[in-house]
Amino acid sequence: MTGTRSLWKTLIALALTAIMLFPVYWIVNVSLTKTSNLRRSPPSLLPLDPTLEGYVAAFSQQLPQLGTSLLVGVGTVLLTLVVAAPASYAMATLNLKGRQGLSFILLVAQMIPAVVMAMGFYAIYLKLGLLNSLWGLILADSTIAIPFAVLLLQAFMSGVPTELLQAAKLDGSGVWRTFVSIILPLSRNSLLTVSLFAFLWAWSDFIFASTLNRSGDLIPITLGIYKFIGNNTTQWNAIMATAVIASIPAAILLVVAQRYVAAGVTAGAVKD
Template sequence: MPDTRKRGSEMVATKRRVHLAKKTGLFIGLLIGAVFAGFPVLWMASSSFKSNTEIFASPPKLITDNFSWDAYTSILTDPTKVRFFINSYVVSLSVTVLTLLIAILAAYAFSRFEFRFKKPLNMIIVSVQGVPPITLLIPYFGLMVTLGLYNTYLGLILTYMVFTLPYAIIMMTGYFNTLPKELDEAARVDGASAMGALWRILVPISIPGIVSVGIYTFMISWNEFLFALTLTRTQDMRTVPIGIQLLMGQNSYEWNQMMAMSILGCIPVLLLFLFFQRFFIGGMTAGAVKN
């Protein structure tokens, strides 16, 4: 009997050691991954407070001896550079709102109704996701020039929506599919129309999915570089990614200002993730379910 108890306690101790070793290994792996992913951002933030010469000092220093806000001051007091941020906000917010509005209506139709060409339309929406955006650059340039939308907000907004809408419709359709149709039927029994059931019942309980799609859409629009460079011409229409590229002069690079503008450009997306992280994860998970 004592031997049995001893062997049992040894097995329990062994399992605890194995469990502790797994947790330790997982923690170390996550820590290495966090350092690998976060160090470039930390170095970027540190470089934004240095002078151009100090950035390339040898040996390099993470913490500068001559802390300075000059790079941020130069950006925030320059009307042209501030305009880059205004343009990005106008375009990204417009694309996000319009994409969510159209995606909600389209997803509701795909999820709740049967109509002609439903499957072909679904296939077209999915196939658009597989088209490399760079292959559409020249056609879109010619189209925007022909329509008189070159170098305009509307041109950028419509172009971005071509790439954000398919994903948004797919995700919102998947999310609506997880909601029981009895909710719609109960609302219709109470006298609500189909649109009333959508906006009064389904949309309020679909906030996690809507938030996740909204964050993704805003992020894509905010960070887009190729079409923003091609479809705009004047400084007053450039967005933040183009503004960062413009700091690369012919003879010198404003590295500290590039780092400062990159940090300022990261803030909107970072804040969205911080405040809506719970909704974002829940919405992405639910939207991935296929019934």
């Protein structure tokens, strides 16, 4: 391939990326616009007269919501790992009878619409008094991550060499020790992938938040933004500033773990 052709491709790719990411740029641009300039027509394409008033408003009003989302995200990750890792281990290496049936159930579980789950949870939580509680939200959010986590982890763990497991056995290592001191350390990367996705999904969840945690004292950031929009449609700079802040975990994920993100998207789709 000649150098100039490659350069052309890079230029086209840059243009396509710019088009694709325009809405993202626009979020940032609006977040830096002065309230008095928001209604200007046509809107300014560049933040020439930037202000942080949107961010000040966002932080003064949305800090508790960010904290709530952080707690819910971490809680979801822990619950996901505790439930999914041992099960994946048994499915992958312990010759579990009924493994195929279980995989099938997990695949099907991923196809159930969240709105249906939300109604079922609502009916149950109403009786148990779990509405508007962080625990309730963590439990509901984990349903998004757990089937995915088990399928991804057990696919990885099936790849652990059999000889290694047999050697551990000869050394007198029990099933539990093999799990803790061989399987878990070896699966570090896939555990990380699963944790990243579980966190991101819990952090981004809108459906469970808007149904199971509508009027609590501690609402997550997604609902914070939604209510923000409903309450004041004049301050779009503050709304977009909050949106920028709410996107930080996604940005970190992309920078730190792009490789795992792509792996997570394809897992369970092309091969599982």
